Amino acid sequence: MKHQWQATYSDVSAFLLACEESEDPLRLRDAKYLPQIAKILNQFPTWREERLPPPRVSQSEYDKVGLTLLMWIWQSAHVGNACLIFPYVIPMLPEILRMSELNDSPELQLYSSAVLYVLSAVMPPAEYVAAILENLVIAIKSSQSWRIRLHALPALVVFFYRNLLTVSQEGVSQVMDVLLDCLGDENVEVREMASKALSGVVRCSQRQSISPLKKRFVAAARKISLPPRRDPSYADSLRSLHSAILGLCALIESFPYSVEPWMPPLTEVLAPHSTDPPPISTTIRKCASEFKKTHQDTWHKDQHMFDEDQLQSLSTMLVGTSYYA
Numbered sequence: 001m002k003h004q005w006q007a008t009y010s011d012v013s014a015f016l017l018a019c020e021e022s023e024d025p026l027r028l029r030d031a032k033y034l035p036q037i038a039k040i041l042n043q044f045p046t047w048r049e050e051r052l053p054p055p056r057v058s059q060s061e062y063d064k065v066g067l068t069l070l071m072w073i074w075q076s077a078h079v080g081n082a083c084l085i086f087p088y089v090i091p092m093l094p095e096i097l098r099m100s101e102l103n104d105s106p107e108l109q110l111y112s113s114a115v116l117y118v119l120s121a122v123m124p125p126a127e128y129v130a131a132i133l134e135n136l137v138i139a140i141k142s143s144q145s146w147r148i149r150l151h152a153l154p155a156l157v158v159f160f161y162r163n164l165l166t167v168s169q170e171g172v173s174q175v176m177d178v179l180l181d182c183l184g185d186e187n188v189e190v191r192e193m194a195s196k197a198l199s200g201v202v203r204c205s206q207r208q209s210i211s212p213l214k215k216r217f218v219a220a221a222r223k224i225s226l227p228p229r230r231d232p233s234y235a236d237s238l239r240s241l242h243s244a245i246l247g248l249c250a251l252i253e254s255f256p257y258s259v260e261p262w263m264p265p266l267t268e269v270l271a272p273h274s275t276d277p278p279p280i281s282t283t284i285r286k287c288a289s290e291f292k293k294t295h296q297d298t299w300h301k302d303q304h305m306f307d308e309d310q311l312q313s314l315s316t317m318l319v320g321t322s323y324y325a
Contacts, residue, residue, distance in 0.1 A: 031087035040065060044095050054104050063105050070096070070111035077118045086128045089119060093135040101147035116155040120162045129163045130171055137174045146187035153182060153190070157197040164205055175201065176209065184243040188279050191239075195246035195283075196253075203254040214251060214262060218269055220244035226276065242280050245273060249287035256294040259305040267306070271313035288317035 009015040047062035057063060069092065076085045089096075099105075099112035124132065136156040140149050160167060160175050167175075179201065182194035202209060221244040227234050248266055255263070274284045291314075295302050306314065 031084070034087060037069075037088050038091065040069070041091060041095060048098075057104050058107070063108055066095070066099055067108050067111060070099070070108070070115050073115050074111060074118060077115075077122055082122045083124055085122065086124045086132070089115075090128065090131050090135060093132070094139055097139045097143070097148050097152055100151040101145050113151060116151065117158065120155065120158040124163070126166050129166045130168060132159060133163075133167065133171045133174065137178050140178050141181065146185065146190050149182060149185065149190050150187070150193055153179075153193045153197055157200060160201065161204060172205070176206065180247075183246055184239065186239065188242070191243060191246055192279075192283075195250045198247070199250040199253040202251065210251060210254075210260075210262065213247065214266070217244045217247035217251070218266070221248065221269055221273070238277065238280070241273070241276070242283065245270065245280050245283055249283055252287055253290060256290070257298075259295070259302045261305070264306045264310040267310045267313035267317060271316040274317050284317050288314065292318065 009018060044062065044066070047060070047065065051057060051060040051062050073085055073089060073092075076082065096112050096115055099108050100116065102109050102112075119132065133156070136152055136159065140152045140156065143149055143152075156175065156178070160171075179194050179198045182190050183198070185191050185194065202213070221241065224237055224241040224244065226237050226241065231237075248270060252263055252266060270284050270287070273280055275281060303311065
């Protein structure tokens with residue numbers, strides 16, 4: 001009988017009284033299974049070390065219990081009281097992110113990635129926003145695995161978009177800081193994902209940051225020069241320069257259908273690097289190609305924002321294309 005559905009309140013009067021006296025009359029924060037979840041989470045580090053090698057990895061305790069929890073969260077996120085998942089998800093987030101990089105367990109990887117994204121589709125109670133944002137930021141900053149950073153960045157940014165009106169200024173600063181950190185990541189895929197995320201964040205909420213970001217990236221791009229390939233500092237210099245170029249491209253791509261007054265001078269910063277080694281040259285070419293595509297219909301007006309040298313620089317960025325000449 002105890003597992004049968006029972007009304008939360010005996011009658012309407014009891015519910016109305018709870019609305020007056022309780023801060024949580026709908027009991028959205030009532031996580032009655034949290035002690036059991038905490039016990040399971042405490043065992044995950046041991047189970048992770050005891051995982052069986054492929055092809056028996058799916059029979060591991062870690063994989064079986066982890067998949068069960070993920071499927072429970074996934075199913076619970078698709079019902080009317082979906083916001084009840086957040087008290088459970090917050091302590092589970094670090095482990096969910098670890099599961100998202102397990103290439104030897106496709107099903108576990110699939111559901112962990114799905115749960116990360118479904119978090120953004122469910123509107124959490126306001127007090128959980130900061131905790132989830134902080135957990136995602138900490139996971140990205142502290143993780144030794146580039147795959148975790150790569151999976152967590154899109155989840156962080158989508159969650160940021162969905163809860164933009166309730167994110168504090170401190171939370172905004174955390175997101176901007178972690179994106180700028182990831183622009184200099186050792187892994188090129190993480191750097192490119194951070195650039196794409198930064199473009200969206202600037203477009204939707206951080207236009208006041210354009211000027212300081214532009215100065216920062218321009219200064220870095222002009223300061224860094226690539227040494228010969230055999231030089232020990234070559235890899236670090238290439239990564240730092242690529243970070244600055246990605247930042248400039250992110251700013252340009254944050255306004256895909258307009259030409260802002262600060263954009264044309266950036267072509268003269270980017271063009272000299274259009275023949276640099278990949279991934280710098282490919283990043284610049286891709287940025288110029290996207291710019292060409294999104295401004296093609298309005299180019300008869302947009303071209304007047306550029307002087308002759310800037311038009312030539314834009315053509316150079318396209319690697320010989322005469323479209324802007």
